[in-house]
Amino acid sequence: MALALLGAPLFAKQAAPFTPPASAPKLIVVISVDQFSADLFDEYRKTFTGGFARLQQGGVFPSGYQSHAATETCPGHSTILTGFRPEHTGIIANSWTDLSVARDDKVVYCAEDETVPGSRHDADYTVSDKHLLVPTLGERMKAANPAIRVVSVAGKDRAAVMMGGHTVDELWWWNGKAFVSYAGRVTPAVVVRANAATAANVAAPQAALDVPEVCKAHDRAVPLGAGKTVGAGHFERAAGSASGFRASPAFDGAIVALAAGLVQDMKLGQGATTDIIDVGASATDYIGHTYGTEGAEMCIQLQQLDATLGSFFKVLDSTGVDYEVVLTADHGGNDIPEREIDAGLPAAQRAKVMLAPMIAGKDIAAKLGIAKPVLFGDIPNGDVYIARDLTPAQHKAVEAAAIAYYKAAPQVAEVFTQAQILATPSPKGPPEKWSLIERARASYKTGRSGELIVFLKPRVTPIPDPTKGFVATHGSPYDYDRRVPILFWRKGMTGFEHTGSVETVDIAPTLAHQIALPLTAPKMDGRCLDLNASGAPCR
Known part of the structure; x- marks a missing residue:
């Protein structure tokens, strides 16, 4: 993809090829768990025994912030690896209205090219990075040294694009049927294998999952009206249900498996410089929208994602590569009002x-x-x-x-x-x-x-009728949607917990500092965090 937008360079290029110092990690792994609020992390962090448990041995920032008001997937992902807030990334929502566009559909999707004939923001659109106005960390790294590999994988196209940026070696997302990329790209063998495995998973029926002991307190049905209930389905789904697969732990399993396969097949981190892979784990968001955040389904999802991440890290360990992980989220989420009222939140209601x-x-x-x-x-x-x-x-x-x-x-x-x-x-x-x-x-x-x-107002859910689709959502300017965990881990790192607030825009400058990458213009909104001490600004 092009390194320019609207005829102007996105950033100043390095004068000479950049080489990270010997102390730098060989692979940067950035994981975004869609709709993983700091509230959920606080609620379940002591129950984790897999990947989340390992990450808690590193630098823990339980009060990270997607500090802006537009707490949706596209804006949130645009902050994580650019170091910029949405006022500068240009990604102000998942979709916005542009009354000047030539087509009848005046809504523009954040990751589309609306100039393509016949496209609509919600169907048949061409995925594009054109609306992202600033470079990602991967772009800056690759501009500094073309030998650096930049890979982005996610369950949503907007997550993959906003974390990967305009210049990537591999960028893949699930389109509801398969993992796909931009037109004209060669499909690697690992993606072919991943698509075959995913298709088989979708085609098979899924029996209800077991409810772990830690989740049993959340295991009750909540009536929503018109005979619809949520909170006790445990991910049972019929054969061929792609939507059921998407809103289940199996979806994250497929996304992470593809990421692991790309690391292995591309031998990421085994070259002369530092590579970067971004992973957008999207299932938590679909589960939050479909079942709410405080039911048995969300509890089961987080326990299974913990195990999935644990397996992923073991694959990374087996490569012998010195890798650094950062995990965060694009936004938080709000539970269904019907359950919130029972939990003692009388202000909860539907718009x-x-x-x-x-x-x-x-x-x-x-x-x-x-x-x-x-x-x-x-x-x-x-x-x-x-x-x-x-x-x-x-x-x-x-x-x-x-x-x-x-x-x-x-309201x-x-x-x-x-x-x-x-x-x-x-x-x-x-x-x-x-x-x-x-x-x-x-x-x-x-x-x-x-x-x-x-x-x-707080706890007013902008879904008037929960019987016709999603039941819960996010997007508010309040801390239940803004506050997310930020976790850093690297082998040998001294663990610490910093309870003060930081921002997701601090991630990119912190990782740049870890590999000693000079940050040329444009200047990021975020600041570097010192991972050798207690999260104070880097010296």
């Missing part, structure tokens, strides 16, 4: 349909006598867009009416205008102390973000 911009816009347009749609967007990420084909007077009236509409809604916490957000400096200091508008600022990109940002 009213009237908050959807299209529905709110119809009410506003009728009152203003405007015979066309006036509002667009999506409440989970907060972006509300105003129609472009209005007169200045109409635009002003619609904006004022929308602000009044949302501020009057009992809405805040409404910010573009002018208010842009007048707010980019936030500094501990992310847990940032105001809501500062969190919005950290994920606001003019030209992509909405004219209004609407935040729901």
